Every structure is written in C-alpha cells, then in structure tokens.
Amino acid sequence: MTTSIPGRALLVARRPGAYPTIGEALAEATDGAVVTIEAGEYAETVELTGLRVTLAAAKDADVVIDGRGAERPVFRASGGAVVLTGIELLADTSSAVVADDTELTMDRCTVSGGRGPGIAVRGAAAFTLTGCVISAAEQGIVVDGAPGRIEDTTVEDVSGDGITIGFGAAPVVRDCTVTGCGLRGFYVYQYARPTIEGCAISRTGHEGIAVAHHSTPVIERCAVSDVRGTGIAFGAGCGGSVTACRVENTAVPGIAIAESATATVTAAAPAGPGASGDFALDEMLAELDAMIGLPGVKEEVRALVDELQVNEWRRRAGLPIGVAAHHLVFAGAPGTGKTTVARIYGKLLKALGILPRGQFLEVSRRDLVGQYIGHTAEKTATVFEEAKGGVLFIDEAYTLSRLAGSGGDFGQEAIDTLVPLMEEHRNEVAVIVAGYTGEMVDFLAANHGLASRFGKTIEFEDYSPGELLSIFGRMAAAGDYELDPGAEPVLVDYFRRISGDVNFGNARDARRLFEGARKAQSQRLRLLGRMPSVEELRGLHAADVEIAAGR
Incomplete structure (x- = not known):
C-alpha cells in the first residue's frame, strides 16, 4: 500500500526560475516530490531508482517526453513509487515505460512507438493504469508477475500482442479496448490469473484472447470480434472461466478449449451474425x-x-x-x-x-x-x-x-x-x-x-429528502461506516431545509455532508487520547452529522 509522503513541489518550464528539464528537477527531488511540467516537448529520457515521486502535466498543458533516438526506455523506474499524469511519451528504438518492482500509476497518459512493449510492468509491486492510450509499439502492455489494474485504457495498432499477462500475474483489466494487433489481443501465459471484464477486442492477426501454460483467467462481459484467429482459445492444462462474452466474426470455433483444459463457458453468445449481445x-x-x-x-x-x-x-x-x-x-x-x-x-x-x-x-x-x-x-x-x-x-x-x-x-x-x-x-x-x-x-x-x-x-427531477437519506446511507456503507439510526431525522431535516435553495446540489450536497460528517468523526476520535476500536472507527454518530449540518 502506498503511503503519502510530503515532499517538494518542483516546476519544469521553459522560463527563468524553473527547471529547464525533467531530469534536472528529478535530480533534486526528494521522496514525495510533486513535479509539475508546463507545456512543451522535452527531448530526454528519465531513469529513477527507489524514489517516490509524481510527475504531472500542468492544467490543460500538452506535455511530451520525446525519447526517440535513445537506446534506452523513455521512462524507467526501479523500486519506489511513480505517478505519471497527463503525459505523452514517444519512443522508437526502445520501450516507452519500464517499471521494475515499482508502484507505478499512470493516469490519462499517451504512449506511442517503441521497440518492445509500450508499457512493461515487472515484479511484485502493485500498479494502476487508467485512461491511457498505447499505440504503434511492438507490444502494447506487458505485465510480468505484478498485481494491479488496467482500466479504460486503449491499445491499438501494435505489431505484436496487445496486452500480455504472465508469470503468475493477477491484475484486473476492466473496460479496455484492444484493437489492431498483429498477433493476439490478449496473451495470458505462465500461470497468470487475470480478471478481464468488459473489454472489447477486435482486428487481431491471431486469437482475440489466447490462454497458455496453465493460466486461469476470469473473462467476463467481453466482446471479441473481427479477428483472424479463434475468438478465445484455452491451451492444454489451462483453466478459468468465460462468462457472458460475445464472440462474432472470428475463425471457427469462436471459443476453443483444449482437451485437457478445464475452463468453463457460461452464457456465451456463439460466433457469427446471430450473436445478439443480450x-x-x-x-x-x-x-x-x-x-x-x-x-x-x-x-x-x-x-x-x-x-x-x-x-x-x-x-x-x-x-x-x-x-x-x-x-x-x-x-x-x-x-x-x-x-x-x-x-x-x-x-x-x-x-x-x-x-x-x-x-x-x-x-x-x-x-x-x-x-x-x-x-x-x-x-x-x-x-x-x-x-x-x-x-x-x-x-x-x-x-x-x-x-x-x-x-x-x-x-x-x-x-x-x-x-x-x-x-x-x-x-x-x-x-x-x-x-x-x-x-x-x-x-x-x-x-x-x-x-x-x-x-x-x-x-x-430533484431528489426527495428521503431519497437523499438513502444516498447518504449508501455513501456511508461504501466507506464501511455504520450510521447511527439517530442521525436519520437530522439528515431528513437538513435535506428538507436545503432543498429549496437556489443552488441545491442534490446528491452533491449529500456527498458534501457525508465528507463533513467524516471530518467531524475524525476530530471526535482524535480527542479520545487513545487508539479507537474498530467499532468506534466505523461509527458515524448523530452528533457528527449535526456538526456537519451546522447545527
């Protein structure tokens, strides 16, 4: 689990008083540093060892790290924890991003080009990729052993495999698009155990999803279409499950399971034009x-x-x-x-x-x-x-x-x-x-x-006070809080009072009130002078809500 450590705030920009390059900023960065990068193209490569740091594009800024021509990854990290936000990385003779035993987080980043994977994550540290786009690389994403998640990410127009998961890795890959792959959309191998759900795989030169070497993926609600090979294929000795997946316009059979494989298929639509997607x-x-x-x-x-x-x-x-x-x-x-x-x-x-x-x-x-x-x-x-x-x-x-x-x-x-x-x-x-x-x-x-x-x-329509009470209750339950029943009349009265305001925010006001109640609970527990019990940590009292409501 990543622990937030306060650090320096550094600025990279093409103007006096700022660091002119990312490398110079990182040379002076300490653990927990946040490096903000203003718009521009930065022709450099970055290598970090054991540092916990955030690199983020400035608001509405187009930031490009151009590592083309270098015989090394554009961004390489070993150990530590790295957050990349809103950055475009360009590669040609090497990978764009390589993370070894690094807690890597990439949000809304674009990766283009490269010999090898666009993004390679290896080791036991958890990683998170959200809202990213990887294109024009030899491979899209390679995960070797690492846990984590890939969400709302697109891999497109790569010459090899789109997403490769191996060596026992068990990430969650959710709501991703993999299209235009010279080989397979997903390649799952060497005892990997990923969960692949809600993904769309299309236009691959071989299988849409290929499972090999005793791997056991869970594949749910995926759509595989317009691939030259089998839609989903399980090799000998593989297990796992396929649930509620649509397979259309692929080689026959749409889903292939080797004789010694133990994978199960449930509610999967057959290949061909008759597949409904219902x-x-x-x-x-x-x-x-x-x-x-x-x-x-x-x-x-x-x-x-x-x-x-x-x-x-x-x-x-x-x-x-x-x-x-x-x-x-x-x-x-x-x-x-x-x-x-x-x-x-x-x-x-x-x-x-x-x-x-x-x-x-x-x-x-x-x-x-x-x-x-x-x-x-x-x-x-x-x-x-x-x-x-x-x-x-x-x-x-x-x-x-x-x-x-x-x-x-x-x-x-x-x-x-x-x-x-x-x-x-x-x-x-x-x-x-x-x-x-x-x-x-x-x-x-x-x-x-x-x-x-x-x-x-x-x-x-606006939510009623009773509906907002239910929404507040869901927020509390989602955060593993137990709401004091005595707080319910306080909540209903508060929502009734504010519902006539010109700037009434409905569920947004419920969220603000919930966050205020959490803050009041934190202040109350800090005054105990001891470590609270689990029950006390979960308890959200009527008094906490009253403080948040300004009563």
Whole structure:
C-alpha cells in the first residue's frame, strides 16, 4: 500500500526560475516530490531508482517526453513509487515505460512507438493504469508477475500482442479496448490469473484472447470480434472461466478449449451474425434500477432500450428500420444522476451492438471552446473524433450558447461545428447534452438544426429528502461506516431545509455532508487520547452529522 509522503513541489518550464528539464528537477527531488511540467516537448529520457515521486502535466498543458533516438526506455523506474499524469511519451528504438518492482500509476497518459512493449510492468509491486492510450509499439502492455489494474485504457495498432499477462500475474483489466494487433489481443501465459471484464477486442492477426501454460483467467462481459484467429482459445492444462462474452466474426470455433483444459463457458453468445449481445442488457438495466429514485428517467431509458432492441432485431431480419439518432438531452439540476445514467446508456448501446466501444467521454465548455475564431472548430472536431464509438457527454452545455451570455461566438462556433457532425456520424456516437431545464431550452435554440438532432429530452427531477437519506446511507456503507439510526431525522431535516435553495446540489450536497460528517468523526476520535476500536472507527454518530449540518 502506498503511503503519502510530503515532499517538494518542483516546476519544469521553459522560463527563468524553473527547471529547464525533467531530469534536472528529478535530480533534486526528494521522496514525495510533486513535479509539475508546463507545456512543451522535452527531448530526454528519465531513469529513477527507489524514489517516490509524481510527475504531472500542468492544467490543460500538452506535455511530451520525446525519447526517440535513445537506446534506452523513455521512462524507467526501479523500486519506489511513480505517478505519471497527463503525459505523452514517444519512443522508437526502445520501450516507452519500464517499471521494475515499482508502484507505478499512470493516469490519462499517451504512449506511442517503441521497440518492445509500450508499457512493461515487472515484479511484485502493485500498479494502476487508467485512461491511457498505447499505440504503434511492438507490444502494447506487458505485465510480468505484478498485481494491479488496467482500466479504460486503449491499445491499438501494435505489431505484436496487445496486452500480455504472465508469470503468475493477477491484475484486473476492466473496460479496455484492444484493437489492431498483429498477433493476439490478449496473451495470458505462465500461470497468470487475470480478471478481464468488459473489454472489447477486435482486428487481431491471431486469437482475440489466447490462454497458455496453465493460466486461469476470469473473462467476463467481453466482446471479441473481427479477428483472424479463434475468438478465445484455452491451451492444454489451462483453466478459468468465460462468462457472458460475445464472440462474432472470428475463425471457427469462436471459443476453443483444449482437451485437457478445464475452463468453463457460461452464457456465451456463439460466433457469427446471430450473436445478439443480450447477455449484458439485464446487467446494465439492473445497474440503472439500482440507482435511488429517478422513476421517470428509468422508464424513459427502458423505453429507448426496447425500441433500439427491436430495431436491431428488424435489421438482422432484413426488415426496414427508421433512421435513428442516439443523441439525448438530459435536463435537470446538478447532482441528479445525469452523468451516471449517461455512462449506463453508453454501456447499453454497446451491449445492443449499436456502438462498438461504449466508452464515455465527459467534456465541458473549456474542452470545446478555443481562444480565437477557428480554434474552437478544431478543438470540437478533435473531441468528437475521440468520442466515436461511444458517448460524448457535454455537461452544462447551455454555456456554449449566445443566449447563455458566456463566450459569444466562440461557444456558438462549437455548437455550429457539432450540428453537422452529429448528423453525419449519428450511428457512430451518442451525444448527450446536460444542464438546467430552462437554460437547455435556450441552448437548443442556439442553432436552427440543433433541436432536431436530439431524439428525446429526459427530465431529471430533484431528489426527495428521503431519497437523499438513502444516498447518504449508501455513501456511508461504501466507506464501511455504520450510521447511527439517530442521525436519520437530522439528515431528513437538513435535506428538507436545503432543498429549496437556489443552488441545491442534490446528491452533491449529500456527498458534501457525508465528507463533513467524516471530518467531524475524525476530530471526535482524535480527542479520545487513545487508539479507537474498530467499532468506534466505523461509527458515524448523530452528533457528527449535526456538526456537519451546522447545527
């Protein structure tokens, strides 16, 4: 487990008073140092030994570490703990990132090129990769022995295997996309025990997922399509399980299990055009139903799913279907679950086979609007391209319109760019715009063709005090706290009092109150003068809630 250690804050920038290179900053870094890097291309390689350090791109900065031409990895760490955030790494004659027995965390990083793996993680230290993109390398990601997780990450256009997991490694690989691999999408070998769930594997030269050398992976809710070899193949002596996976347009058989293998297959759709993808719908709808409140929203989404499912069945039967766009307007106050429902909607579209990836990209005005005429169109088109295959969620979309009075023609330029893209690519992306009900009416009036691009407006009502009490209770349970029943009337009264405020934040206010109650509990326990018991650490008292509520 990584322990946070305070350290120096260092700045890398091309200006006086800052470190001109990353290497010079790291030479003076101590354990726990945070190195912030301003925009620019840094032609250097980095090697660390035993240091715990964070390297992060400055806010909205494009930071590139260019190690091309060097006969060593662009970034190499041995021991310690390293966090890389928002950084692009370029390699050609070696790997981009190599971590040996290092607690490696990479968030929203881009890795391109390289001879060998784009990212190689070895040893017993845990690692985390989230929101990364690896492309144009010999191999995408190689994990040898290390535990950890890979989430929302894309591996594309590599000459060898996409993700290789070996030597007993047991990482969780969730909601990743692996496409365009010269060899296999996943190669699991040498007693590896990964969990691979919710991943999309396509366009591979050999198997989509190949399991060898006594490995026992758990493969759940994955989609394997358009691969030249078998979709999922288990070699001799291998075990594990395949559950609720879709295998389409692969070599026959879609799932192959060697005679001496013990792998089990449950609820897997067969290869070929008849595969429906229905296996994931119930799970996604159950996730929607598990949300507190929102009865009208749930009914609207289920109606959309029913219509889309029937359209898909008609298409497969050769029957005509109407032109359908998957764009929606989510209208309502903050904290009413709009973002969560949008994520589930993307997963539903993926499960129905309507969108290939189902990934979720959330943006706001600053991600779309540039600083001068013409810049906005470029930024908006780039974001739209990135969202293809999934959901583009634009929060507080009304801030783009002239009528909202925030940004003039630059925001209007983003709207005018979006309108034709939404029509031209209506079968490739679902655009969901969200914001207050009244302001969204003005937003839809900002372009004469905008309103017609959206198939439906779904209204999100404010949560009732009772529903917010349930939400607070879930937050407490998720944090392994036990809420004092005496706190419930305090909570209901608090939520009733604030629900009429102009800036009422619904679940956001519940989250703020919960964090305040946790802080009050911490202060109370510190005054005990001794180590609290487990029961005391878990107990969230009515008095803690009262303090957080300002009573």
